[in-house]
Amino acid sequence: MIARFQLRCSGHFMFLDTSNKISRMEDWDEHYMNLAIDAAKEAYALDEVPIGAVIIDHKGTVLATQGNCTIGGNDPTGHAEVLALRKAGKKVNNYRLTGCTLYTTIEPCVMCAGALVNARIKRLVYGADDERFGAVKTLFNICDNGSLNHQIEIQSGVLESECRRLMQEFFKEKRTSSKVY
Numbered sequence: 001m002i003a004r005f006q007l008r009c010s011g012h013f014m015f016l017d018t019s020n021k022i023s024r025m026e027d028w029d030e031h032y033m034n035l036a037i038d039a040a041k042e043a044y045a046l047d048e049v050p051i052g053a054v055i056i057d058h059k060g061t062v063l064a065t066q067g068n069c070t071i072g073g074n075d076p077t078g079h080a081e082v083l084a085l086r087k088a089g090k091k092v093n094n095y096r097l098t099g100c101t102l103y104t105t106i107e108p109c110v111m112c113a114g115a116l117v118n119a120r121i122k123r124l125v126y127g128a129d130d131e132r133f134g135a136v137k138t139l140f141n142i143c144d145n146g147s148l149n150h151q152i153e154i155q156s157g158v159l160e161s162e163c164r165r166l167m168q169e170f171f172k173e174k175r176t177s178s179k180v181y
């Protein structure tokens with residue numbers, strides 16, 4: 001599946017270079033966002049908040065795929081993005097993920113946005129804004145804040161409706177079963 005996509009989009013490899021514009025990245029972004037959505041669905045099936053994240057390197061190789069795991073892991077830091085950063089760091093044997101792109105279904109929170117900056121992620125792509133916790137543009141602007149020593153390129157709204165729908169379904173289901181989140 002990935003190989004076929006890369007072949008079809010082989011002419012687009014240049015877009016991974018900083019000189020290229022975001023508009024050329026659409027097909028590529030949707031492909032990886034779909035992987036993040038799959039991870040979110042897996043989290044949903046485990047009764048976790050359905051957020052998924054994927055990290056790729058500068059060549060488009062997937063380094064990590066991860067869904068939220070706060071409840072099952074009894075871990076308040078077990079957000080998809082943080083766990084994906086840990087996995088990717090182990091894979092490349094480096095705490096810096098320079099040149100990497102992180103895809104996530106929902107706008108990262110304060111913790112995750114800070115972790116992305118610490119990891120020196122090059123580019124962040126996310127699906128839907130998070131009105132309650134979003135720290136990339138909704139409540140705070142951590143990822144491209146000029147006061148910090150690293151700024152991340154940001155693309156939002158990729159497969160937004162699907163990403164949002166999963167969250168809405170999950171919380172609607174929880175409210176119906178009167179479990180409080």
Ligand SMILES: [Zn+2]
Pocket residue numbers: 079081108109110111112113
């Ligand atoms: Zn988070």
